[in-house]
Amino acid sequence: MTRYKVGLRTREKILAATRALLSEVGLEGTTLKAICDRAGVLPGSFYNQFPSKDEAVLQVVRGAIRAVDPNPTDGEDESLGELVEAYVKFITGDPVVARIYLQIAVGGGLTDDRMGARVLRHHRRRMERFTSALLRSVPDLDLAEAQRRVEVTLAALNGLAFQWMLEEGGVDVDGHARRLLEHALAGGGPGYPAPA
Amino acid sequence: MTRYKVGLRTREKILAATRALLSEVGLEGTTLKAICDRAGVLPGSFYNQFPSKDEAVLQVVRGAIRAVDPNPTDGEDESLGELVEAYVKFITGDPVVARIYLQIAVGGGLTDDRMGARVLRHHRRRMERFTSALLRSVPDLDLAEAQRRVEVTLAALNGLAFQWMLEEGGVDVDGHARRLLEHALAGGGPGYPAPA
DNA sequence: CGGAAACTTGATTGTACACTTCAATTTGAG
DNA sequence: CTCAAATTGAAGTGTACAATCAAGTTTCCG
Numbered sequence: 001m002t003r004y005k006v007g008l009r010t011r012e013k014i015l016a017a018t019r020a021l022l023s024e025v026g027l028e029g030t031t032l033k034a035i036c037d038r039a040g041v042l043p044g045s046f047y048n049q050f051p052s053k054d055e056a057v058l059q060v061v062r063g064a065i066r067a068v069d070p071n072p073t074d075g076e077d078e079s080l081g082e083l084v085e086a087y088v089k090f091i092t093g094d095p096v097v098a099r100i101y102l103q104i105a106v107g108g109g110l111t112d113d114r115m116g117a118r119v120l121r122h123h124r125r126r127m128e129r130f131t132s133a134l135l136r137s138v139p140d141l142d143l144a145e146a147q148r149r150v151e152v153t154l155a156a157l158n159g160l161a162f163q164w165m166l167e168e169g170g171v172d173v174d175g176h177a178r179r180l181l182e183h184a185l186a187g188g189g190p191g192y193p194a195p196a
Numbered sequence: 197m198t199r200y201k202v203g204l205r206t207r208e209k210i211l212a213a214t215r216a217l218l219s220e221v222g223l224e225g226t227t228l229k230a231i232c233d234r235a236g237v238l239p240g241s242f243y244n245q246f247p248s249k250d251e252a253v254l255q256v257v258r259g260a261i262r263a264v265d266p267n268p269t270d271g272e273d274e275s276l277g278e279l280v281e282a283y284v285k286f287i288t289g290d291p292v293v294a295r296i297y298l299q300i301a302v303g304g305g306l307t308d309d310r311m312g313a314r315v316l317r318h319h320r321r322r323m324e325r326f327t328s329a330l331l332r333s334v335p336d337l338d339l340a341e342a343q344r345r346v347e348v349t350l351a352a353l354n355g356l357a358f359q360w361m362l363e364e365g366g367v368d369v370d371g372h373a374r375r376l377l378e379h380a381l382a383g384g385g386p387g388y389p390a391p392a
Numbered sequence: 393c394g395g396a397a398a399c400t401t402g403a404t405t406g407t408a409c410a411c412t413t414c415a416a417t418t419t420g421a422g
Numbered sequence: 423c424t425c426a427a428a429t430t431g432a433a434g435t436g437t438a439c440a441a442t443c444a445a446g447t448t449t450c451c452g
Contacts, residue, residue, distance in 0.1 A: 176348055
């Protein structure tokens with residue numbers, strides 16, 4: 001069962017092709033044939049490396065999520081700025097996760113629903129991390145208020161992602177993000193009056 | 197060529213079923229069979245009423261969009277408040293358009309791409325209407341600044357829509373929207389410092 | 393080397409379902 | 423009563439997809 005080098009390279013080629021396809025054409029266009037064509041590999045080889053198509057997709061998404069999360073384990077000292085920056089990168093940089101995210105939320109999908117769970121979990125965790133980062137920066141903030149601020153900030157970021165996908169480059173995600181950050185920290189947060 | 201009552205009722209049943217399916221399972225799950233089963237109609241009847249499946253879908257979406265746009269023709273005196281309110285209704289009320297919107301942006305799709313164009317057009321027009329409504333309320337506002345405010349406000353609203361679909365009811369769209377509105381009008385807009 | 397295990401090939405299977413059509417039949421309306 | 427509209431429901435057509443497999447080739451360890 002120990003793999004040969006050739007096999008490992010095949011594996012890589014498949015994952016690369018899958019990644020490219022996911023970001024270019026989304027879940028729907030990422031068929032087995034497309035992957036194989038792109039990777040220069042035949043179906044038989046594919047199934048020698050992966051037990052199923054979903055498995056390859058899952059692996060790519062897992063990887064992309066991990067690549068976007070800074071310090072996935074200990075989030076004790078991450079700043080809101082870092083988090084926002086990472087999120088912007090996630091939107092504008094690697095389109096894989098962003099697209100899958102939305103696609104899943106919107107109802108298209110993988111056969112397997114592990115993905116849905118994964119996305120939701122990820123979303124929730126992001127929420128928590130943003131909130132505690134905000135509280136670390138502004139300790140005298142009501143928890144509920146912090147949560148609301150984070151909620152809108154994230155919503156705005158997600159919305160920017162949406163617009164970004166609608167027409168790539170059609171919106172200044174980075175600029176908006178910076179200002180959203182300022183306001184989450186300083187005054188009332190995005191769309192909020194400063195607490196009385 | 198004059199239709200019988202029965203035919204008109206069949207037509208309605210089909211449209212109702214299509215609408216329900218679109219909001220429940222999205223474009224992907226809205227197959228001909230699903231529509232027919234739901235409507236209690238056989239395929240032959242369907243094709244007696246509609247020339248194609250896409251036509252029925254198109255009609256539902258068109259209707260939903262129209263239902264959500266206040267004063268679709270003359271937008272001379274609509275307030276930002278009205279627009280925001282309508283948008284919230286669009287998110288939380290009838291899920292058809294919201295879902296289709298995202299789904300198209302994200303790459304799923306109809307065979308026909310009239311839909312993509314329609315959605316993009318709609319999005320752009322919303323942008324314009326929000327901007328001019330904002331300028332009407334705050335006339336001494338830089339155009340670029342107004343556009344930026346609208347951009348973030350809409351992004352935030354879209355993001356809220358996204359969260360809403362991720363877990364229906366999991367976010368207070370209405371509350372957030374109200375505050376977003378306040379700030380677009382009053383101070384710096386969502387995430388923006390007041391202009392210097 | 394030698395040979396077992398890993399890998400590749402690519403035609404093929406099987407499935408699923410999707411959209412559409414049609415001839416026969418029933419229904420509705422003037 | 424008559425004719426078009428409407429319905430029936432089976433059948434057609436097509437596609438696209440994931441997955442398999444037997445046969446041949448390559449890798450690499452001992």
